[in-house]
């Protein structure tokens with residue numbers, strides 16, 4: 001079973017978490033009027049077969065949103081940080097596009 | 098084509114002469130009019146209709162592995178046309194009509210079994226929603242019948258109607274023409290029929306890149322060399338993002354796992370396909386006696402093709418909540434397939450921003466029942482370089498245009514929620 005190492009609670013089964021999807025995209029700045037920018041942010045995915053930056057919320061634990069790098073080809077979790085430490089721009093942390 | 102018939106069957110039964118191969122083991126030629134990437138049900142059906150409906154025989158299907166190894170051989174074989182959104186309703190009914198004639202068309206018994214599908218309602222609101230769905234179907238000339246609890250008790254006596262039932266059963270919606278089809282036979286039947294019309298089916302041939310210039314795509318790079326083609330279609334199920342990515346396209350698609358389950362065989366008792374109301378869960382019984390069932394995707398992006406155990410448990414809980422008698426059955430096998438999930442749960446069949454490159458993908462849970470119509474409409478789209486009228490609703494830019502979502506259940510725009 002997939003297990004996620006929560007930086008606050010330790011290693012837990014993924015069923016304690018809620019998946020929050022792709023974290024690699026930066027939300028357009030508030031007030032951006034380009035529909036294309038919003039479309040791409042909302043609807044287009046890199047969908048990599050390999051390392052994937054994604055959000056999980058430790059819903060049944062500390063309730064923190066986490067930023068997880070997981071390999072979608074093997075399900076091996078490579079990195080977990082608390083999402084708010086990922087820097088401005090949501091999931092736009094170190095190593096993002 | 099070496100036609101299958103009762104006479105041939107009798108002759109082969111009496112002699113030990115082996116049956117001939119159903120399709121040639123083709124080597125890729127250097128140039129084709131159309132190359133289709135992906136030898137699943139969709140790719141093979143498209144090749145067949147390109148040849149049968151449009152007279153194109155310089156066509157190749159290139160398949161990374163072997164025919165039948167993808168989702169066409171992993172799905173739970175349900176076919177139905179009880180859709181509600183405009184576009185879906187007409188498309189899936191067209192597909193069901195093609196299924197009804199397919200065994201004759203292909204000279205291959207695809208074992209269509211129109212045993213009827215019953216979607217259950219467990220609350221007055223669900224009953225209303227089913228009545229609405231049924232009315233929309235009937236207005237489109239599709240059979241639908243609303244059933245009361247008493248009728249269900251007669252038809253499906255083995256469901257939990259007790260006062261203790263976790264989800265009381267109020268009624269259901271029956272589509273009598275829905276049912277199952279033998280999935281392998283669909284792949285083999287289309288492959289054999291396409292081959293007999295001159296289509297090359299090239300197995301063990303993975304596409305690794307596209308040949309492109311300013312005028313568009315004009316071929317593919319493969320593990321078996323370069324193949325030139327005037328037109329190229331992508332029909333790779335769970336790998337649409339990967340293959341489209343080779344051409345520099347980003348798609349509104351995420352890849353997710355869907356699992357399927359089969360129990361040990363028992364005597365026939367589930368005569369229909371049944372869909373549970375509270376959760377996505379459906380079940381039918383195979384000709385061998387195994388109960389075949391499935392539920393939701395695992396819920397996070399994955400290409401591992403290995404399902405997570407908590408999903409096994411959740412689906413088993415649904416099974417037992419619905420049919421308590423199943424609690425003592427053993428699970429014989431379970432497996433997973435990689436499927437494209439889209440922001441509205443609807444697919445794409447369309448031209449792409451790159452000329453002469455066509456896309457069929459984003460099929461979510463529903464691509465098997467669509468197989469004949471996908472083949473028919475994608476073939477027409479390729480042959481005429483313009484979308485077939487039945488698939489105009491499946492355009493890649495529908496989210497950019499807005500107001501054209503195909504979200505049947507109102508789950509919102511996150512692919513993993515569908």
Ligand SMILES: Cc1cc2nc3c(=O)[nH]c(=O)nc-3n(C[C@H](O)[C@H](O)[C@H](O)COP(=O)(O)OP(=O)(O)OC[C@H]3O[C@@H](n4cnc5c(N)ncnc54)[C@H](O)[C@@H]3O)c2cc1C
Nearest residue numbers: 135137138139161167168169172173175304434464465466
């Ligand atoms: C568990 C499960 C249950 C399902 N149940 C149902 C159901 O009951 N009813 C229903 O309607 N639908 C169902 N579906 C969905 C349905 O199976 C799919 O939508 C449909 O089969 C996809 O089309 P296909 O048959 O062409 O796919 P596939 O058979 O997967 O064909 C795609 C092919 O492309 C090949 N390919 C990939 N990349 C490359 C490359 N680079 N080069 C060459 N070839 C490549 C793959 O090897 C594969 O063979 C289910 C799916 C799953 C996983």
Ligand SMILES: [Zn+2]
Nearest residue numbers: 006009058062
């Ligand atoms: Zn935690």
